[in-house]
Amino acid sequence: MPIRFRFFLFFLIALYPASLYAGGSSYSYSSYGLVEFRPNIRALGMGGVNIAVPSGYTINYNNPAGLIGLRMTRFEGSFYYEGVKVSNSSQSAFSNSVNLNHIAFAIPFGKNVAAAFSLARYAKVEYNYKSFSSFEGTDYTEKFIGDGGIRQLAFTVAGKVHPQWTVGISAQYLLGSVQRNWQVAWDSPDFSNTNDSRTENFAGLRWVAGGIYEYQKYHFGAYVAFGSDMTKKVLQIDALGDTTFQSYGQAVSPFEIGLGGTYELNTRYIVGMDMVYSGWNGVKAFGNTQDNRNTIRVSLGAERSPSEAISASYFDKWHYRGGFYFQNMYASSAGGKFANEYFLTTGFGMPFNKGRNVFDVTFELGLRGTVSTNAVSDRIFRINFSVSGGERWFQNRQRR
Known part of the structure; x- marks a missing residue:
């Protein structure tokens, strides 16, 4: 594939709209929305295991130290289709969307230093639902609409400081905008319909540091994301549409720590486990403590690498993962109840162009909340697609 064509594909993905179709979940009603766990597609196929996994042909942008392992300059982009079936005790509805997952560009400078730029999703607000009530015998309909989210733009540097130790640091700029709308429509002309609009803009910088330790067939990894202040600008038009308010304040991203490990069963099979803690309890917005809880995410996964034998069959040269x-969610649903998420994942990767490029597909099947506990549940199905390419920049020509 010519270099110019690779650049064209890369920037085409970068300009791709974040969402093509309306969809959503009432669980994204909270201040920051759904904080999305969207690592690279290799990690997704392994249930999210990535903290102790060096980059290889994919770019590990969750643990900064994971950049080490790249053999050539990598370009990477991914998007996914998501279908959500939302149910309560009396009815259900289906929505779908197509979203950009991430784009990344990484360069290894020899074997011991690497740097990368990446743009990834951090949180998403996407809901559209109605409720029906009455006041003094008059019926009315409330409609709640939310759309937007927060992105993460990162610059990461990693270095090998010892044959067994790798460290890295990442500067991550969080930015985004969320639009919320609350409409009330009355069945009687004696009451005035209202339309309350609110736009929230977020911006702030956080730092993430990580490390990976290698011992024989084991890899152990850890990272820390330091909580940081974000500026929050709010523009609000009141319910009657004749008054505009503008205010500024501070929002806070939570402290986060992740631990992970992998074990090589042999040259082709690895298994791994990650655990991530996020301190959402006590996070404030505009000086007010939010009704959040701390969260823990646990990931388990395995990968089978391609055979390098010349006589291997076509399908034996693919990557396979499961x-x-x-994870327990930091915020409650609109009904005031906390929920948990459970996801099964599987995927495969198809190398081409002599192994320099890989096309990956990952499937996710998940459940968010239950009707009995949370009054509403989401059943989620995702198909993730990723293309990565490689070039031997900043390397000795004899090695090309």
């Missing part, structure tokens, strides 16, 4: 992850 995994599972669980």
